[in-house]
Amino acid sequence: MTLRHIEVERGVAVSVRDLGEGDPVLLLHGWTLSHQAWDRQMRVLADDGHRVLGMDLRGHGWSDAPLRGYGVDRLAADAATVLRALKVERASVVGWSLGGMTALRLVADFPELVARLVLVGSAGVAGARQPGFPYGPPPGIIENAMHGGEHGDRVGFRRQALVDTFASPPAPHLVDWLHGISLQTPSWVANECMTTLLRAEQLRALDELTVPLTQITGLRDPFTPIEGARWVHEQTGSTLVELDCGHYPMFECPDDFDAALQKALAA
Template sequence: MPHVEVEDGVEVFVRDMGEGDPIVFLHGWPLNHRMFEYQYEPLLEAGFRCIGIDHRGFGDSDKPYDDYGYDRFADDVKAVLDELDVDDATLVGFSMGGGIATRYMAKHDGAHVGKLALLSAASPCLTKKPDFPEGVPHDEVDPLVEGARSDRPAMTAEFGEMLFHTEQSEEMMDWVWSLGMEASGRATAAAAETFRDADLRPDMEAIDAPTLVCHGIHDEITPIEVTGEVLADGIENAEIVRFENSGHGLTADETERLNEELADFAG
């Protein structure tokens, strides 16, 4: 079942591997499910079922022109989990995928999900609001939107340079860039507007599932004090794990430790 047709006829790509307790992965912007390559193998070997979803507009999913808000992304996840008929899954959301996971848990009452893991999440509120002055200034996020519209290859490369705290190989950086270039330009710009403008603080009150918040202390994209610590304080049953040697891309900065945390949490 490589694709699931969702409510508006869009086909969403799904990669379903292994057997055992299910872990559902929601990727970050502007990448796709393959960003979790180095999580899948060890978790599969540990006996988990791993389900990766490409959000509409990204990876191998359909790329409609419009509708890249968190409500639509969350509805797509619901359609996939309904179709797969999974139960008691661990939902893992990275960066923008963390925002999608937050909205999903609130809008769909945590359907099919027993535990929630938020990794470097762009949630609940990334940018400054009148009652959230600690947020990131809008003008730090606007270049991502503008770059997606004017020179997406350059913007994607520059964004990749911001991801990691530890040194990555040139080949790794090229691979990350190639994942971003599989997205549509329209989805890249529109989804950046979504995570720039969203305020999911009310959604946190609706989440009662055990929640693991993993965040790098050197994160320059979603700073831990703006997002990770707010999530840990705002979700009733949440625990935060600080990754001392990670930036935003803790999937590669501290791969082994992240995999251990996920396996322990999901088990």
């Protein structure tokens, strides 16, 4: 298991955990977390015969955190640079939440690098209500609350944000662990990435989608409404897997999630 540091632009490197051998799978995590959230899935997929690449988005985990540069196009370009640097011709790409939007943009901008796409807790096209996508709250409501929370009580805000996006109260030790990972992400990164998550508009990417798409979504996800995932399913003919959980299927229903993910990657 190798932890690599790959320069994606001058002075900015991202970290990638490289595990196993076989068909490559790139895992992209959610807002303020890191590849550590995929720990169980990295092991399961490597045991299945995959080369698993757990990438820390810029500003997250052990990746560098510049003051600016967190648009979805930049995050996707980083992922493309990682795949090329590791000599991966085509990979299955699994994106969760912010990582889902990044994964969809990666397919749109670098289609030659992606074999199949799996969106987890993400509609991919938008993280909040947008013209043409009437699902979720208006972006300004969440954005203003988040920026205020980051400025006034970053530590408390991050913890509450984690708890609030589970369908049922999570175990305290799990919250403690995720909270510690989240606090590795600086406030300037959290602010910019939340704005990206809420305001990036990628409806055009659906029209250009040429790879198989699987969506794995929680029926009780308070951040990503199931109606948005169903709308994307209707537009694309994707495979839609609905699980009885919130925004964290890898922790709330890990067995069902692993089975759905393995099936999507084997299709």
